[in-house]
Amino acid sequence: MKKFFTFSDKRPRTINQAVNMVKKRKQNHFFGLEKKLSRNAFVKKILSFFSNLISKISWEKATLILSIILSVSSTIFFYQTKDIIAYGDAESHLNIAKRVIHGLTPGAAQLGGVWLPLPHILMIPFVYFDFLWRTGLAGSIVSGVSYILSALLIFKLSKMLTKNSFLAFVSSFIFMSNPNVLYMQSTPMTELVLIVFFVLNTYFFIKFLKKEGDIVSLMLAAFFGFCCTLSRYDGWFLVLTEAFVIVVYTFINKRPLKKLDGRLILYSTPAFYGILLWFIWNFLIFNDPFYFNKSEFSARSQQLAWMARNELPAAGNFTLAFLYYLVTSAANSGSLFFGLAILGLIYFLYDKEEKQRNLISLILAAPFVFYVMSLYMGQSVIFIPLLTPNTFEWRLFNVRYGIMMLPVVALLIPFLFKEIVKKAKFLSLVIIFFLFSLQFFLFFRDKSPIITLTDGVVGLSSAKKVDAQDWLKENYDHGLILIDDYARTMSIIRTNIKMENVIYVGTKPYWEESFKEPEKYATWIIMQKGDQVWKNILENKETEARLYKYFNKVYTSEEILIFRRMGD
Known part of the structure; x- marks a missing residue:
């Protein structure tokens, strides 16, 4: 002690x-x-x-500059890898626009009646130049501009919702840097065209909801809704959803019915006009207002073929329809970002600062609901390896549909950082940088990180590459060619054939008359087993006799035959 x-x-x-x-x-x-x-x-x-x-930092300027750099550089990259027209549909979109000005029978009727016309109309000034048509860059320009505008509008919309420029940039960067959107914006596919009009429409519609008397914003939303309805059928469901939101908005705010009538008419007249125009167009050109849904070239007819083979797994099964689109959306957006977006949605729904959060959520959910309904009703099909049975012939198809959820994902994630960024900007920057790094690691740990590109190269969406195509490129010299373009027997743009020398289903009367007199117009006849040319000429004894009387068989393979008229 x-x-x-x-x-x-x-x-x-x-x-x-x-x-x-x-x-x-x-x-x-x-x-x-x-x-x-x-x-x-x-x-x-x-x-x-x-x-x-x-x-x-001016985050809006940063968005513009970065989007231009990413758009141009990714297009150059995919041009060098020759993947711009990897999709079979990519060439079809280019050819539709080309036929309007340079086909055998040029004119507006060449726009057809199945695919909606606006993306093809936007390509027309660029397909005028053969180089841009054959390389697919005509479509890249349209998709690229749509990508840049989408990035800017996502920034503006996010800033309006979060009231923070930095978080708005995070939204736009999630969209801009996504590998799937970078690939799709370099192609002639129509997804980016719809995305830009969807974002424009949503921006002005939400602006109207937040400021009730802003009729100008409502009118602009209606106009861009009109553009959506003429870009892809997804747009039809979007404008229906927004019309429903106007009704709900009026009743929630206890406004008189006169106001409901006025707003509904003001919005619906322009927004639904595109749908009306399409019915009228189908009636005038094909004598059937429902041609786009009933013809042999329609998506519905294709789905019936899948159903006959018992390979339409989501049809009639809501759970599978939901899962197929959920997984496809996550594969396009990135599984980490998609999960964060779900958390962001939950936060947004409980954010009392945003009075119109429920109605805004309805609009943002429109693309997801549309595709789930389409899959359930058998109007659409998606094959993705995680869910598609091994017994199916193809296990990768139409996965690009999931890209439509990317703008929504980009808008929802920043809500998770709304409070952090107010108190600790640097910390929020570090966390966001870490999340981006992790998501890109998850993207590129796989051999095929860009699922939309993989589908275009090896999936069912890919363009056919046949030896007959190379043979024709070397041997074709002149004359009209009869070919079933819908069957995609071979690529036209990858050969030296001019569009004005092609006889296909849309060149009347050349197409119909060639089945009676094959020698009347065509110098060359190309047929693939089972296509319309094969059925109408080779499987008909009379026309088959005329075929061998006037033509020599110059190329033979298991699937494709090529004939050349004698004396030419």
Whole structure:
């Protein structure tokens, strides 16, 4: 016990020593505190520097510049890898636009009656140039501009919802940097055209919801809704959803019915006009207002063929329809980002600052609901390896449909950082950078990180590459060619054949008369087993006799036959 209470040998022995010791202790304590404060001040300066930097950057300009750089560079990359027209549909879109100005029977009727016309109309100025048509760059220009505008509008829409420019940039960057959207924006496919009109429409419609008297925004939303309805059929469901939202909005806010009538008419007249025009067009050109849904070239007819083979798994099964589109959306957006978007949606729904959150959520959910309904009703089909049975002939098809959810994912994620960014901008920047790095790691750990590209190269969506195509490229010299373009026997743009020399189903009366007198117009006849040319000429004894009387068979394979008229 004595040892316990024994004083240290360093204890002061005089009053002066005690005073000096106290002074020294105070001084040491002060210097230690000063060092700590110095370190804290240094950290604060760094954090303050980055916070000020984040605040001073013009994130809208950054979005514009970065979107242009990414668009051009990715298009150059996929041009060099020759993947711009990997999809079979990509060439079809280019050819539709080309026939309007340079076909055998040019004119507006060449727009057809199944695919909606606006994306093809937008390509017309560019397909005029053969180089842009044959390389697919005519479509890349349209998709690329749509991508840039989409990035800017996602920024504006996100800023309107989060009230923060940095978080708005995060939204636009999620969209801009996505590998699937970077590939699709370099192709002639129609998804990016719909996305830009969807974002434009949504931006102005939400602006109207947030400011009730903003009739100009409602009219602009209606106009871009009109553009949506003429781009892809997804747009039809979007404008229906928004019309429903207007009704709900009026009743929730207890507005008089007169206001409902006025707003509904003001919105619906332009928005639904595109749908009406399409019915009228189908009636005028094909004598059937429902031609787009009933013809042999329609999506419905294709789905019936899948159903006959018992390979339409989601039809009539809501759970599978939901799962197929959920997985496809996650594969396009990235599984991590898609999961964060779901959390962002939950946060948004509980955010009391946003009075119109429920109605806004309805609009953002429209693409998801549309595709789930389409799959359930058997109007659409998606094959994705995770869900498609191994017994199916194809296990990858139409996965690009999931890209329509990317703008929604991009808009929802920033809500998770809404509070953090107010208190610690630098910390939020670090977290967001980490999440982006992790998502890109998850994308590129696979051999095929870009699922939309994989579908275009090896999936059912890919274009056929046949030896007959190379043979024709070397041997074709002149004359009209009879070919079933719908069967995609071979690529026209990959040969040296001019579009004005092609006889196909849309070139009347050449097409019909050639089945009676094959020699009347065509110098070359190309047929694939089972296509319309094969059925109408080779499987008909009379026309088969005329075929061999006037034509020589110059190319034979298991699937394709090529004939050339004698004496030419």
